[in-house]
Amino acid sequence: MNKAWIIARRELDAWFDSLVAYIIIVAFLAFSGIFTWIAGADIFLRQQADLSVFFGVARWTLFFFIPAITMRLIAEEKRAGTIELVLTKNVTDRDFVLGKFVASVLMVAIALACTLPYYATVAMLGPVDHGATLSGYVGLLLLSAAYIAIGLFASSLSNNQIVAFLLALFISIFFQFLFDVFADNTGGWLSRLFDMLSAMRHYDSIARGVIDSKDLIYFLSVCFVGLALTEWQVGKRE
Amino acid sequence: MDIEIRHLTKSYGPQKAVDDISFAVRPGEILGFLGPNGAGKTTTMKIITNYIQPDSGEVLIGGRSVHDGSMKRYIGYLPEHNPLYPEMNVIDFLRWCAEVQDVPREHIPDRIREMVRVCGLDREKHKKIGELSKGYRQRVGLAQAMIHDPEVLILDEPTTGLDPNQIVEIRELIRKLGREKTVILSTHILPEVEATCDRILIINRGRIVADGTPETLRRQAQGQQVLRIRLEEADPDEAVKAIMALPSVASVDLVQAEACRIEVQSKPEATSNRAIFELCKERGWVLVEMVPFETRLEDIFRNLTMN
Ligand SMILES: Nc1ncnc2c1ncn2[C@@H]1O[C@H](COP(=O)(O)OP(=O)(O)OP(=O)(O)O)[C@@H](O)[C@H]1O
Ligand SMILES: [Mg+2]
Numbered sequence: 001m002n003k004a005w006i007i008a009r010r011e012l013d014a015w016f017d018s019l020v021a022y023i024i025i026v027a028f029l030a031f032s033g034i035f036t037w038i039a040g041a042d043i044f045l046r047q048q049a050d051l052s053v054f055f056g057v058a059r060w061t062l063f064f065f066i067p068a069i070t071m072r073l074i075a076e077e078k079r080a081g082t083i084e085l086v087l088t089k090n091v092t093d094r095d096f097v098l099g100k101f102v103a104s105v106l107m108v109a110i111a112l113a114c115t116l117p118y119y120a121t122v123a124m125l126g127p128v129d130h131g132a133t134l135s136g137y138v139g140l141l142l143l144s145a146a147y148i149a150i151g152l153f154a155s156s157l158s159n160n161q162i163v164a165f166l167l168a169l170f171i172s173i174f175f176q177f178l179f180d181v182f183a184d185n186t187g188g189w190l191s192r193l194f195d196m197l198s199a200m201r202h203y204d205s206i207a208r209g210v211i212d213s214k215d216l217i218y219f220l221s222v223c224f225v226g227l228a229l230t231e232w233q234v235g236k237r238e
Numbered sequence: 239m240d241i242e243i244r245h246l247t248k249s250y251g252p253q254k255a256v257d258d259i260s261f262a263v264r265p266g267e268i269l270g271f272l273g274p275n276g277a278g279k280t281t282t283m284k285i286i287t288n289y290i291q292p293d294s295g296e297v298l299i300g301g302r303s304v305h306d307g308s309m310k311r312y313i314g315y316l317p318e319h320n321p322l323y324p325e326m327n328v329i330d331f332l333r334w335c336a337e338v339q340d341v342p343r344e345h346i347p348d349r350i351r352e353m354v355r356v357c358g359l360d361r362e363k364h365k366k367i368g369e370l371s372k373g374y375r376q377r378v379g380l381a382q383a384m385i386h387d388p389e390v391l392i393l394d395e396p397t398t399g400l401d402p403n404q405i406v407e408i409r410e411l412i413r414k415l416g417r418e419k420t421v422i423l424s425t426h427i428l429p430e431v432e433a434t435c436d437r438i439l440i441i442n443r444g445r446i447v448a449d450g451t452p453e454t455l456r457r458q459a460q461g462q463q464v465l466r467i468r469l470e471e472a473d474p475d476e477a478v479k480a481i482m483a484l485p486s487v488a489s490v491d492l493v494q495a496e497a498c499r500i501e502v503q504s505k506p507e508a509t510s511n512r513a514i515f516e517l518c519k520e521r522g523w524v525l526v527e528m529v530p531f532e533t534r535l536e537d538i539f540r541n542l543t544m545n
Contacts, residue, residue, distance in 0.1 A: 006337050014325055081321035085382070088287040089338045090311040237290050 003091050007099025008106070011073065015107060024069065028111045031061045033118070051122055054115070055136045055207050059200075062108065062144050063176050067168035069107055070151030071161045073100045074234065078159035083234075097230045100152055101145075101223075108144040112137060132209035139206035142219035143199060147172050149226025156233040175199035175222070239300035239312060239389040240264045241286065241420055246295035248281055255281040256292070257444035263437075265389070268416035270435030271424035274543045278444040279424040280318045283392050286422070287315045299390055311340055314388035316396055320379035324368025328359060328378055331367060332385055339386035353381035356411055358404060372399040380408065384415070391415060393423040397430060409434045428535045438535075442543040455538055462488060463504040464531035467514060472523035474498045480517060486510045501531070 015021035035057040074097075077083040086096060122128055147168075154168035155161075180201060183194035195201055199222070202215040241263045248256040256278040263269045271279050284290045286297050288304045299309045323331060332353055336346045354363050357377040362370055367378060376399045383391060396412070397405050412421060412434055425431060431438055432452055440448040440455075448455055469477055474495045481500065482490045486508040493499040504510045511528065518525040 003338065006334070010323075010326075010334055013330075014323075018325065081317065081319055082323060083321075084284070084289055084317045085321045086338070088289050088310060088313070088315045088317070089335065090340055091338055092307060 003095035004098035004102060007086070007091065007096055008101075008103035011100060011103035012106060015103075021107065021110075024065065024107065025111050025114050028061060028065055029114055031065075032058050032115060035061070036118075051119060051128070051133055051136060052207070054118060055140065058112075058115070058140055059143065059176075059203060062140065062147065063172060064169070065111075066104070066108065066144060066147040067151045067154070067165045067172065069104050070100075070148055070155050070168060071165040072155070073104070073152060074155040074230070075159050075161050075164040078156075079161075087234075093231050093234045097152065097156075097227055097234060101148060101227060104148040104152070105141075105145055108148070109141060112140055112144075129209065132207075135209050135211050136207045138211060139203050139215075142206065142216070143203050146175065146199060146219050146222035146226070149223040149230070150175070153226050153230045153233065156230045239420060241390060241422065242298040242301075243282075243286070244296050244298070246282065246285060246292045246297065248278075248285060248290070248292045254444045256285070258295070259441065259444070259446055260295075261439060261446065261449060263420050263422060265420045266417055267437060268412065268421040268423065268435045270431035270438045271422055271441070272426075272428070272431060272438060272539060273424075273441040276443075277441045277543070279441065280394055282441075283315070283318075283394050283422070283424065287313055287392055311386070312389045314383035314386065314391045316379050316383040316393045318394040320376055322367045322375060322378060322382075325366060327366050328354075328363045328370075331378065332381055335382045336385050339388075341386050349385055349387070353385055356384075357381040358407065373401055373404060376400055377404065389419055391419055391421045391423075393421070395425055396423055397425065397427065405430075428539065432535060440539065440542055447542045448538070452535065455535075462506055463509050465502045465504070465510060465514070466493075466527065466529050466531050467500050467502060467525060468527035469498045469500070469518065470524040470526050472498055472518075472521065474500075477523065480521065481510075481514060484510060484513045484517065486513055499527075 012021075015024070032054065036054045074083070077086065083096075087093065119128070119133060150171050151164075151168040154171060155164040157167060158164045175198065177198075177200055179194045179198035183191050183198060183201075186194060196218070199219075202218045205212060206215050243262065244260050246256050246259045247254065259278075259282060261269075271282070273279050281290070285292050286299075286304065288297075288307055288310055291305070297304045299312060302309055304310070304313075326334070329350060332350045333346060336349055341349055354360055357380050359374070359377055359381060362374050367375060370378065376396075380393075380396060383393065391412075393412070397408055400408060409430065412423065415421060416434075416436070423434070435452075437451055438448065438455060439446060448458070450458070474492055477498065478490050478492050478500060481487055481502055486504050487502055487510050488505040489503045491501040491503075493501050502510055502514065514528065515525060517523075
């Protein structure tokens with residue numbers, strides 16, 4: 001675990017030493033802000049002050065941003081050959097993958113933390129359901145973690161960042177809304193299966209303000225499977 | 239710690255990159271790994287460092303298999319193309335390597351200073367790795383391999399890109415390290431092997447074709463002793479005839495008649511030095527030169543690897 005942190009810290013340093021981290025944060029804030037503004041123009045008119053519009057928008061912003069964060073992490077190490085440098089040091093494949101995961105989760109958490117002023121603004125406009133807001137953020141973080149695991153797996157499949165980006169989007173889009181569509185258009189056990197797989201459903205249920213263990217287990221399972229597949233792919237040394 | 243390699247085989251598709259290789263290297267020994275392009279040197283080194291797994295066979299370091307990765311901390315490895323993180327600066331990179339390799343926190347500054355000194359990085363130590371010249375990057379590669387003072391060093395073409403001064407320094411450094419540690423280095427520079435290594439291993443198409451000190455390889459390659467002699471106060475034709483008549487001599491070749499230079503090849507397992515000397519004494523010839531002809535390493539290499 002300590003090794004994973006050394007790997008993660010290097011990634012975070014690289015992001016913050018270059019402009020990349022700031023660009024990610026600013027772009028994330030700009031996109032979320034603009035679309036929240038457009039989609040929720042009535043926020044001042046609505047009697048109720050809440051962040052439901054923001055949470056709906058952030059779900060999509062993260063959907064596009066996370067593959068951009070993760071695409072480089074393994075693909076570039078493979079392309080440049082540095083993966084050989086790291087993995088022949090006293091680091092396991094698992095530490096390596098976990099380090100990349102932790103770094104990305106922290107990066108997204110920092111970006112999300114930067115939206116707190118927005119929360120504060122809304123809170124000044126009227127009474128906010130603090131519990132729902134908290135669970136909304138928890139939902140975003142869990143969703144992000146799941147997409148990061150998927151993004152890392154995509155990054156481990158290729159040594160081309162663009163390919164990794166597109167692959168991550170392709171896999172994530174099933175979780176983002178295709179499973180939901182399938183669930184609506186099938187019946188019986190198949191519908192229930194797609195319903196269970198849909199990140200959208202689980203996210204919505206958390207964003208409504210209840211953190212159910214079922215949803216928690218769902219996101220943690222996606223992370224686990226994604227990371228396990230990544231570790232397996234890295235272990236193949238292709 | 240010694241390295242023991244047992245029946246290593248690794249295929250890429252139908253091609254065997256490494257084909258049943260076995261050898262051992264002891265501490266205090268520097269092994270030069272030679273072979274033409276694509277012979278399987280890099281593949282073998284990647285297996286030793288546990289980066290890739292062999293199809294069969296095993297690698298033991300200090301008697302323990304490298305398979306589970308627990309021996310990686312005792313290995314310092316310079317990969318073939320010297321991959322480094324271009325966006326990191328030299329000192330940060332070396333610190334990170336030291337941390338990853340479990341160098342105790344309090345020793346890290348000393349180790350970095352030591353590596354900067356021995357690898358001649360002082361002038362460039364605050365630059366980003368991506369801004370360094372090739373030779374300096376190579377030095378950083380060597381520094382990262384040695385930062386944790388490993389028992390075993392695996393260096394894949396360590397001196398490529400270095401300037402002549404640095405080559406001499408790095409060779410000296412490797413020789414010094416080689417007194418206590420176990421070193422395997424690959425190279426295409428044959429004089430380098432003679433200058434640095436105690437032992438040479440030549441592989442071709444994944445198989446070991448020669449293993450020994452430079453001297454033993456020469457003896458094996460040559461089979462028969464060849465002496466180059468020069469006589470004064472002797473008639474060349476007469477000398478050739480007389481030498482040919484010696485029981486230990488297989489063939490005689492008059493290289494140059496005016497200077498009376500003669501090449502004498504002995505019969506297998508025989509030497510002719512004494513007999514020639516006695517002959518000259520008897521005939522009153524002056525033996526001004528008598529040197530054993532050394533097969534050049536280049537020739538040995540070519541013989542073993544061209545087919
Ligand atoms: N990842 C790979 N996929 C397919 N074939 C490979 C791979 N790596 C190596 N090979 C093949 O294995 C053989 C041995 O390669 P290796 O890199 O070990 O040679 P080498 O002795 O280091 O050569 P050089 O002197 O050129 O560095 C080559 O024929 C090479 O094409
Ligand atoms: Mg090679």
